[in-house]
Amino acid sequence: ETRQAVTALGGRCEIYPADVSDPEQVDAMVAAVEQQLGPVDLLVTSAGIAEVNTHTELDFATWQRVMRVNLDGTFLPVMAVKDGMLARGYGRIVCIASIAGLAPRARMIAYSTSKAAVIAFLRNCAQAFAPAVRVNGLAPGLIVSDMTADMDETMKQKMMDTGMIKRMGTAEEMAETVLFLLSDRSSFTTGQTLVADGGRVTLP
Secondary structure (H helix, E strand, C coil), X not given: CHHHHHHHCCCCCCCCCCCCCCHHHHHHHHHHHHHHHCCCCEEEECCCCCCCCCCCCCCHHHHHHHHHHHHHHHHHHHHHHHHHHHHHCCXXXXXXXXXXXXXXXXXXXXXXXXXXXXXXXXXXXXXXXXXXXXXXXXXXXXXXXXXXHCCCHHHHHHHHHCCCCCCCECHHHHHHHHHHHHCHHHCCCCCCEEEECCCCCCCC
């Protein structure tokens, strides 16, 4: 579906399946991309899963699963491309975090913790890779997506009501924000996590 949409717009879309929590698969994916398309100058890490449960329901297997995808799935792609970026003296990385990484979520402890770790990771990378490679993050709020499709409607409405804009965000709005962070329009920005949540985090 994505490939068809990109092709219809006159672009090129290649798909490289990989488990981003598996080091060997990530390395193989990056090698395949570079062989076919050339060096990776821009990277967006966006894999993520969420588990909703109370602290009494949260078990170690769930914790590990969320951390593998959300945190390892950010760490491994960044590590796989950063040496090439540094050697070429150019690179732009955007890590998708969440507002859950900025405020506690009692029913999403593993998810919230993983996203807080992503924010800390990208800040450290920004300092370590500077000035050649800029690393930033995006912390979306409630977005129309596969992840939120099965969410309880009452919960969705409550979340929308507590924001300033009173609606869910769209994937297109998030994409525009990511493009800004990848572009030279944000040339003086690194180590930052931009919040796009309709004004929820700023409210008490």
